[in-house]
Amino acid sequence: MKMPRLAAAALAVLSSLTASGVTFTANTLIDYNNGTYENQAIIVKNCTLTVNGSHAFASLLLTNLGQLTHTAAPLGETNNRLDLAISGLLAIENGCLLN
Numbered sequence: 001m002k003m004p005r006l007a008a009a010a011l012a013v014l015s016s017l018t019a020s021g022v023t024f025t026a027n028t029l030i031d032y033n034n035g036t037y038e039n040q041a042i043i044v045k046n047c048t049l050t051v052n053g054s055h056a057f058a059s060l061l062l063t064n065l066g067q068l069t070h071t072a073a074p075l076g077e078t079n080n081r082l083d084l085a086i087s088g089l090l091a092i093e094n095g096c097l098l099n
Contacts, residue, residue, distance in 0.1 A: 021041025021058065022037060022042060023044075024042070024045065024049050026047050027047050027050075028047070028049050028050070029071075030051045031079075033053070037055065038056055038057075039057070041058045041060075041061075042057045043060075043063065044062050044068055045066050046063075047067070048067040049068050050069050051084065052071050052080045052081070053079050053080075054085075055083070055084055056084070056086075056087065057085070059087075061089070061093075062091070062096035062097070063093045064093070065095050065096060068082075068098050069097075
């Protein structure tokens with residue numbers, strides 16, 4: 001299958017940053033008090049990444065049906081908000097979901 005040009009270019013850029021980043025391939029939670037992934041290149045591949053609270057990422061790629069979401073906040077829980085600062089590239093391939 002041929003990858004769209006933008007997605008291929010985004011993946012190439014983000015792949016070059018993996019030394020300072022991470023690829024998620026299994027469902028994962030980054031909670032509001034977890035600073036492990038701050039300022040890293042993030043790739044979400046064929047899984048769901050749940051991010052609660054404020055976080056800063058160097059870049060973000062959703063690929064291969066990857067999903068980015070946050071935990072529900074039926075009572076307005078502020079720690080469950082999705083609040084991202086992305087300093088570099090943000091790319092979302094067709095079929096991926098940002099919720």
